[in-house]
Amino acid sequence: MSDDPDDSKVVKESPRVRALRHLYYSYLQFTESVEAIRDLALHSHTSEGVNIPRKAVFREAVRKWNTDDSEEIIDEIYSQLIRRVAQEAEELLARVEQGDLENIPSGPMAMVQPILASLVEELSQCDAGPWNWDIAWRKTIDRKSRKEALFSSLLVSAASAFEIQVGDAIRCHLRAIPQAVESSEKQYSYADVAKFCNLEAFKNASIEDRVESVMRKDVSSWFDWTNKKFGVNISDVSGYGDEIVEAFLRRNLIVHNGGVVNDIYLSKTPRKVARNDDFKIVVDQQYVLSVIDWLQAAGTALVVRVFDKLGSADESSAVIQDGLLTEVSYELLLAKRYGAVIDLADCVQGCAKAADTALILKVNRWIALKETGKLESIRSDISNWDVSAASMRFVLAKHALLDEHDEAESILKTLLSTRQLSQSHWQTWPLLENLRRYVKEKELKSASATCASGGNALTSTRCGDDEEEVVGTVAD
Structure with missing residues (x-):
């Protein structure tokens, strides 16, 4: 050889x-x-220092050349400036609304400068001229957080x-x-x-x-x-x-x-x-x-x-294409990025190679629309969806979308017992969120009823436990 x-x-x-x-x-x-x-x-x-208050920016800018005034004085000048500018702006607006356009400042700084100069003269012990204070204010309002x-x-x-x-x-x-x-x-x-x-x-x-x-x-x-x-x-x-x-x-x-x-x-x-x-x-x-x-x-x-x-002529490419569609759509759904789920589904219609892939995209789109409060706009489409030839998972999806909980629970038990649906998928699938809540409430009511009727010694002991302990698996 x-x-x-x-x-x-x-x-x-x-x-x-x-x-x-x-x-x-x-x-x-x-x-x-x-x-x-x-x-x-x-x-x-969660990042430290990601957003510095503007008062601190103003204080920092003034401190570069002003060592005479205390931080309290600088902060007071800033606070009074903000209040007086807001008051002046309201008065100017009232004048404009009344048609009084005389002596209107040419811009924001033209309104700020005389107020700032008056405050500096009144409160500051520093001999620096008003120009330095103007620069400090400009740095404050121009600086991005x-x-x-x-x-x-x-x-x-x-x-x-x-x-x-x-x-x-x-x-x-x-x-x-x-x-x-x-x-x-x-x-x-x-x-x-x-x-x-x-x-x-x-x-x-x-x-x-x-x-x-x-x-x-x-x-x-x-x-x-x-x-x-x-x-x-x-x-x-x-x-x-x-x-x-x-x-x-x-x-x-x-x-x-x-x-x-x-x-x-x-x-x-x-x-x-x-x-x-x-x-x-x-x-x-x-x-x-x-x-x-x-x-x-x-x-x-x-x-x-x-x-x-x-x-289109390559089988491996088709598998990658369908896998990409289902995986990305589901990951976006898990992240509650519903707009992206809907947009993706709308833009790739006809691109799915397998029939199940197309159905998954459609169901994910419906879930996203339902989660954004638009169930009524698609209810008739879901109700008219023929799932007679589809797998049991899609039958479950139809009932879950319409919040038909009893029917959905019955199918869910079958899927779990035959391992067509894993426990982890049952616990995480966004489609089944309402069904999970329904099953939990149902089991809690059942446990409460057992407690009320006396139950046996084991049941009576469990009735005082956390609710998580009385909620079993729907597969039991």
Whole structure:
């Protein structure tokens, strides 16, 4: 027997399969990145010193040059300034409403400066002029809180992770379809080609050049390219296309203009924003969490659609595609990220390879809608859902969605006893939350009734225990 391997038995990956495998690996990295960013956003309140009070900022700014006044005096100047400015603003508003526009300050600082100067003269022992106090006040009102700076940074990071994922999807298409590279509009000289050791190296460099040229543009242009080349537009991967475009415009403002709105933003944003030279975009925790949901659902849908376009003839690609859909949808559901569950399900309709995968996505979508108070809008769809040929798990899902607890409990006992549903799944499946509550209440009532009737010695002893001890398993 020869020691040489039989080359005829070696399964070689096609360019499509290899490209899809790399895309899947990059998607895993994308998911890890956005999940880490989300964790930071969720736990920002636990970080020490993340939000410094403005009074402390003012005190710190004054202390750099004022050593004569005590901290109590500086704090008193700040507190009285805040009160008097608020009072002055109310009086000015009343005058404006009455049509009295004489001697109206030209701006916020024009109103603050005389009040601050009066307080300094009245309370301060420092000989420094009013200019230093004005600077301290400007630093106070212009300084972002650390929390605001954190959320701005997290927005930039989330947008960057999505940008990398889009670039990888484009790279996957070009690697999978060599003709897409060969039809490149860019012309190369003989000297350009001669730099490479072989055509494969030249092709890879051409792909990277093409990806870079696309990704230099804005997010709308990325999806114009993907729509033209493989039929996937931003509306195919997200129901929040306008919001994603606006999020990237905010990212650009943060990176290139300190967050201050400019003409580029105003000309491209889908939002209606009034022109104001001092207007800065606001990035808070809720906004960052929303953007992460939009981008994670969109990134997932994009990868699934690329798999759907390129891997239709490959069985392993179909398994990965369906596995990705069910796993991500369920993980989002467990995290109670219902908007992302709904958006993902809406954007990947028709992409599931197996019938059960399509049903899982539909059920998860219904669960998310129910959890957001929209059960009545889908009740008829659930009631008319024909599960006669479906597995018992889907029959259970239908009854649980409609809160038909007695029917659901009966099916649940069968699934648990036949090990078609694990105890851990019974305890954690979001679909069964109401059923778990129903079973618990039912068992507690039964235990209470036993106690009331006297019961045996063992039962009477247990009636005084914690309620968890009298709640058995529904499989018993």
